[in-house]
Amino acid sequence: MFDFGPHAPFxxxxxxxxxxxxxxxIVWLLQDGRRQARRIADLEARGxxxxxxxx
Amino acid sequence: MTAFLAIVARDIRLAIGxxxxxxxxxxxxxxxxxxxxxxxxxxxxxxxxxAPGVLWVALLLSALLSADGxxxxxxxxxxxxxxxxxxxxxxxxxxxxxxxxWLSTALPLVLLTPLLGLLLNLxxxxxxxxxxxxxxxxxxVSAIGAVGAALTLRARKGGQLVAxxxxxxxxxxxxxxxxxxxxAQTSPAGAAAPLLILAAISLASSALAPFAAAAALRARS
Amino acid sequence: xxxxxxxxxxxxxxxxxxxxxSAWLLPIVAVLAAVVLAIAVYMGLNSxxxxxxxxxxxxxxxxxxxxxxxxxxxxxxxxxxFGLLVFRHPLADVSAKAAVPLGAAFTFIALVTGSxxxxxxxxxxWVWDARLTSVxxxxxxxxxxxxxxxxxxxxxxxxxxxxxxxxxxxxLLPVIKFSVEWWNTLHQPSTRMTSTMHPSFRYPxxxxxxxxxxxxxxxxxxxxxxxxxxxxxxxxxxxxxxRPTSDAAVLAPRTEGAS
Numbered sequence: 456m457f458d459f460g461p462h463a464p465f466x467x468x469x470x471x472x473x474x475x476x477x478x479x480x481i482v483w484l485l486q487d488g489r490r491q492a493r494r495i496a497d498l499e500a501r502g503x504x505x506x507x508x509x510x
Numbered sequence: 511m512t513a514f515l516a517i518v519a520r521d522i523r524l525a526i527g528x529x530x531x532x533x534x535x536x537x538x539x540x541x542x543x544x545x546x547x548x549x550x551x552x553x554x555x556x557x558x559x560x561a562p563g564v565l566w567v568a569l570l571l572s573a574l575l576s577a578d579g580x581x582x583x584x585x586x587x588x589x590x591x592x593x594x595x596x597x598x599x600x601x602x603x604x605x606x607x608x609x610x611x612w613l614s615t616a617l618p619l620v621l622l623t624p625l626l627g628l629l630l631n632l633x634x635x636x637x638x639x640x641x642x643x644x645x646x647x648x649x650x651v652s653a654i655g656a657v658g659a660a661l662t663l664r665a666r667k668g669g670q671l672v673a674x675x676x677x678x679x680x681x682x683x684x685x686x687x688x689x690x691x692x693x694a695q696t697s698p699a700g701a702a703a704p705l706l707i708l709a710a711i712s713l714a715s716s717a718l719a720p721f722a723a724a725a726a727l728r729a730r731s
Numbered sequence: 732x733x734x735x736x737x738x739x740x741x742x743x744x745x746x747x748x749x750x751x752x753s754a755w756l757l758p759i760v761a762v763l764a765a766v767v768l769a770i771a772v773y774m775g776l777n778s779x780x781x782x783x784x785x786x787x788x789x790x791x792x793x794x795x796x797x798x799x800x801x802x803x804x805x806x807x808x809x810x811x812x813f814g815l816l817v818f819r820h821p822l823a824d825v826s827a828k829a830a831v832p833l834g835a836a837f838t839f840i841a842l843v844t845g846s847x848x849x850x851x852x853x854x855x856x857w858v859w860d861a862r863l864t865s866v867x868x869x870x871x872x873x874x875x876x877x878x879x880x881x882x883x884x885x886x887x888x889x890x891x892x893x894x895x896x897x898x899x900x901x902x903l904l905p906v907i908k909f910s911v912e913w914w915n916t917l918h919q920p921s922t923r924m925t926s927t928m929h930p931s932f933r934y935p936x937x938x939x940x941x942x943x944x945x946x947x948x949x950x951x952x953x954x955x956x957x958x959x960x961x962x963x964x965x966x967x968x969x970x971x972x973x974r975p976t977s978d979a980a981v982l983a984p985r986t987e988g989a990s
Contacts, residue, residue: 459786459789460780460785465847465848466786469847469848470793472847473797473840477946480833488956488960491960498964501971503970504970661892662879662882664888665882665883665892666882666883668882674875674878675879678871678875679900679907681907681910682909685910685911686910704913711906722895722899725895726892728891730888
């Protein structure tokens, strides 16, 4: 199934680029989310709340 | 109307006077065009072939150099704030400044082109169409440049950023400017279509740019 | 309290409500995206061989959706920008800011896959055909948006200026595409990367497009959530900074041995 003819390296390279870019995006999004959540938890632990935040 | 004309006249005087951008823009135009043969070799047939495109690109880059100054000097000394509080709507102020840039910088650049065409061995028959395309396209150049200047007014390294923002927006002007010259080389009537499209781009951008530039100026907090 | 006549965008204008809404929507979209993409990849790997392009037609399944999304995301940014400038929607800037890097990534994918498609097809890594050139210019527009935002200190000012730039760009985008098509037909009438498509190629393409669109939606929701949290952090840090200095916890250095 995986013989993609004479230009196979180009085809695989395309799949690799797509996977790499999306993986990088997803990792960044997940890490960024965790980082922000940690900072909020940190600040709230220090007793700092927004005026509109319900306890 | 007199307020509008006063702004135009003032900006022209500032651009042409000492410290104004006109000299630098013209000098840059000359130097960039001179770099091309130095980079590509003095083969005058090659130069003749690429001359219309090179001249157009160099014109855009030179206009960009000076576009930065459309608002920067007035922002620095507070005149922009005073102008925006005047009875004249901000859109009229930006339009006046665009028009002043066109008269004081874009048009002189276009007028310098025949001389630079000599440096590149531009085909004699191409001169009229090239100049016509530049005249027709120059309002778009000033208009889009002004929008870029307004957007980057408060940005760090605004001068460099203007180029990154504005050059993609110049592509249609460039394409129709150059293709009109190429079309004229096959048949004079062939240049009509790109020139008309170029005229449409100039009219539309001159009409809309004042609003975009004013919106950008209003964003300043 | 909830007005039944509110549109979805009005109902979601409240960041807290958006966070609640996206908390359950995001996993659903993410799972859906994964499923559709899995199907798409299966279809792609097993797709028939084009008589002209051989197996490289598989690259089209990756390149074309990326190009479509590059354009579509830019339109989404423009719509968000419109929402900011005209309707002052509270989440408009969050949406725009979150979408731009994603759109730039899709544009990058479109450029690289287009280049890798061009080498076996036309013998060169870059052929200045109409679509690739338009995508390249679109990439510059995205770079401009990111550069402008990062160069303005004030967040509100940056939001409005990037919104104006996005709208200027979207107004010029059709003109740019038209001019590039014009330029291309004058110079290279032969290198047309688009071709009429046989149905057996069209369906895998649409499934790929759907999968990547869902993936974008999931990433956009997540990015918006992150941005909302980021702004909350900033607000909290402002509160912390304005606290009376008797709060020792605020002043205590967080790292050991900090001077």
